[in-house]
Amino acid sequence: MSYTDTIEVNQQLEEVFAAVSNAENGPHFFDNVEKVEKLTDGPIQIGTKYQETKRIRSYKAEAILEVVDFVLNKQYKLKSEPNGLIVLNEYTFTSTEKGTKIEFKMKIQTKGIRNLLTKPIIVNILKKENENHLANIKKFVEA
Template identity: 30%
Template sequence: MNGFEFDQHIAAPPERVFEVLADPTRASAFLDNITQSTKLTDGPTGVGTVFRETRVVGGKESSADLLVTAYQPSTQLGISTEAEGITVEYHYRLTPDAHGTRLHWACELEAAGLRRMMLPVIAAIMKREDGGHLRKLKAYLESR
């Protein structure tokens, strides 16, 4: 697999963790590199919902559309994005435990042709850029 995985325990119930994860418009509250996120589709969030996220990467601002690909309240969320022939799929799995939520986050990258050879390097860059995502989410949820 080209990508990475992280696990984090959060001292909050799965419903609360999912509520924040499933609403990318809240990401700027706990992720410094997210400058804006807007919901582009109408209706309640679910599979097929699209958000546009703007973030600073390497000192430059860029935007990407995020598509909700899996949505099972309090248990599972999938979000994908595509840029320059590379598809990134984020999988979040939430499991309740006695003291809150165990959150597993996997990022998978796919590409065709020559771009496929770049995936290990891109995955390493993304892991470095996004590696603190769950730690920041934990701090945000546990401070409220």
């Protein structure tokens, strides 16, 4: 299952990429993310890991996020595996006349029979979590 969204941001590509590829900005982008902490030293690159804490309805959930693709000013992918799910968030950046176009794609895979049966519910929850995040990125970067 996948979910896609696109937005144009009135800001230079390099600035947009720098903001989005820093997962510690997650609380600014996602309404339910409370905290993101970088676990690895050095610059952001493939293999960089973060600890994400978010609130899903009435409970707190934590996940390890890992950068699985990083092409400076072009593409950024984060992978997490919370509770038998595999979630891949992919961002692609393109320079435009007005600024930067961000294309977002979320891919979801399930592990185990329970998650397979509840996949439609899980997908709806994840879509709901992500529905405003590109608008939040735009607001944050243009401020």
